[in-house]
Amino acid sequence: MQQLEHVWINGEFTVAQGETYFDLYNPSCAEVTGRIRLANTEDALRAIAAAKAAFVHWSQSRVDERLAVLQRMRDAMAACQDELLRAIIQEYGAPASRSAWMASYPVAVIDQVMQDLREFAFFTTVGKAQVKMTPLGVAGLITPWNSNAGFICGKLAAALAAGCTAVIKPSEMSGLQTHVVMKALHAAALPPGVCNIITGYGAEVGEVISRHPDVAKISFTGSTQTGKAILRNAADSFKRVTLELGGKSPTIILDDADLTTAVPLAIQAGFMNSGQACIAGTRILVPLSRKAECEEALRRAVAAIKSGDPLDPQTEIGPMVSEKQWQRVQKYIRLGLEEGARLLAGGEGRPENSGQGWFVKPTLFTDVDNNMRIAREEIFGPVLSIISYRDDDDAVAIANDTDYGLSALVLGSDARRAQRIGERIASGRVQINTLAHEAGAPFGGFKHSGIGREMGRWGIAAFMEPKALIS
Numbered sequence: 001m002q003q004l005e006h007v008w009i010n011g012e013f014t015v016a017q018g019e020t021y022f023d024l025y026n027p028s029c030a031e032v033t034g035r036i037r038l039a040n041t042e043d044a045l046r047a048i049a050a051a052k053a054a055f056v057h058w059s060q061s062r063v064d065e066r067l068a069v070l071q072r073m074r075d076a077m078a079a080c081q082d083e084l085l086r087a088i089i090q091e092y093g094a095p096a097s098r099s100a101w102m103a104s105y106p107v108a109v110i111d112q113v114m115q116d117l118r119e120f121a122f123f124t125t126v127g128k129a130q131v132k133m134t135p136l137g138v139a140g141l142i143t144p145w146n147s148n149a150g151f152i153c154g155k156l157a158a159a160l161a162a163g164c165t166a167v168i169k170p171s172e173m174s175g176l177q178t179h180v181v182m183k184a185l186h187a188a189a190l191p192p193g194v195c196n197i198i199t200g201y202g203a204e205v206g207e208v209i210s211r212h213p214d215v216a217k218i219s220f221t222g223s224t225q226t227g228k229a230i231l232r233n234a235a236d237s238f239k240r241v242t243l244e245l246g247g248k249s250p251t252i253i254l255d256d257a258d259l260t261t262a263v264p265l266a267i268q269a270g271f272m273n274s275g276q277a278c279i280a281g282t283r284i285l286v287p288l289s290r291k292a293e294c295e296e297a298l299r300r301a302v303a304a305i306k307s308g309d310p311l312d313p314q315t316e317i318g319p320m321v322s323e324k325q326w327q328r329v330q331k332y333i334r335l336g337l338e339e340g341a342r343l344l345a346g347g348e349g350r351p352e353n354s355g356q357g358w359f360v361k362p363t364l365f366t367d368v369d370n371n372m373r374i375a376r377e378e379i380f381g382p383v384l385s386i387i388s389y390r391d392d393d394d395a396v397a398i399a400n401d402t403d404y405g406l407s408a409l410v411l412g413s414d415a416r417r418a419q420r421i422g423e424r425i426a427s428g429r430v431q432i433n434t435l436a437h438e439a440g441a442p443f444g445g446f447k448h449s450g451i452g453r454e455m456g457r458w459g460i461a462a463f464m465e466p467k468a469l470i471s
Helices: 041-058 063-079 081-091 096-119 148-162 172-187 202-211 224-235 259-275 288-303 323-339 392-400 415-423 456-461
Strands: 002-004 006-009 012-015 021-026 031-037 123-126 129-135 138-142 165-169 195-197 215-221 240-244 250-253 283-287 342-345 363-366 383-389 407-411 429-432 464-470
Touching: 002 172, 006 041, 006 172, 021 081, 021 172, 031 172, 041 138, 041 165, 041 195, 041 202, 063 081, 063 096, 063 148, 063 172, 081 096, 081 172, 096 148, 096 259, 096 456, 138 148, 138 202, 148 165, 148 172, 148 195, 148 215, 148 456, 165 202, 172 195, 202 215, 202 224, 215 224, 224 240, 250 259, 250 392, 259 288, 259 383, 259 407, 283 288, 283 392, 288 342, 288 363, 288 383, 323 383, 383 392, 392 415, 407 415, 415 429
Parallel strands: 002 031, 138 165, 138 215, 165 195, 215 240, 250 283, 250 407, 283 383, 363 383, 407 429
Antiparallel strands: 006 012, 006 195, 021 031, 123 129, 129 464, 342 363
16 A cells, blocks of 8 residues: 655655545545545645745746746656556546546646747737736645646646746645656756645645735635635635636537437536536536437437446446545435436446446436526536427526536537527537537636636736836
């Protein structure tokens, strides 16, 4: 069993000062495979102090110097891709194809930031004023467990590109992946203090980061509830805040859609990352005129999905990350039945022959009313709801009748019509007949799905403020 003791502060590995250990589980068998020593308040204060000291010089660095550091970071992450893949499968249980993407994504996201940095306009002229984009200061980066390395590298690369230094608090549930990233960043010889990584609970370490007056910026990805707490903590020192939070994304299947192409896209959108994705399209809106046809096509597709061993190439849905998350998903499946939704596929319990791992049956409900809790609350598992609509206006109204607004998908044969409907959906991102990702486009949500934007030039600008120099 692997035991990890270290945090990474001021360019050095040091034993965490906390006395609490956190068990790491393999979700495929529900067995403890390692543990990490958690950082405490003192570790957080040391990390913040190191980042503050490093900001003096890093904020004045040239673009070519920042690009050189990002290139080393990128190459180091490329070199550890196989080790990261093993950690993802062991600790998170994503299916093989998804795990491979998650292991390669850190390199891709750093590449994108480097491209954006080369094109970034640090100076613009407005009348008599020269407007200079200036880095905010120390950035607190708080990342989730469902794509740990990708979130760390994406947020860190954007912060460094802007001229900020960083203190990173990853999820304690991703200790193995975090250790791989720490070793890679150390091998990349980042300037001391420019990046610091401390494990620890949000209630202690995250609290220090979100309240400390020397932290100028918070970038957080995670639950809406935690995002609200961070926003309240940040208010006292007027921190700039970017929050990428929960979602209850709609997938609208239009009445002219070809179901042979629309249904696979709808299923992929709903079950991506085993349903443990903030952007998952878990509300599938179908036209009342084709309800029975859509139900049958979706039922067949869900019934064919395999949930099980992530190392099996046929597996499309892996285990839930923890027993707590497994119990949460089971609760919502029961709740759907109690609310009067009709079960088309899946249901409570584990799939056959899946052992004691935290596996969930791919589940599909129909006759769902948009006021039901399974239609309004983020489940974060492979549970989909079919909701019928009368016409295009009704579809848009249902899609927008949610506290969230992170992502949406519109599927139809008439591309212009689908585009017009997409423009009416209150969401930070709307995909039209595709699940393609555009790394250079802004990403973030409306309403309870968050504040601000990441990725592209917007992601770099989120770590900066404009300063007007008038002469």
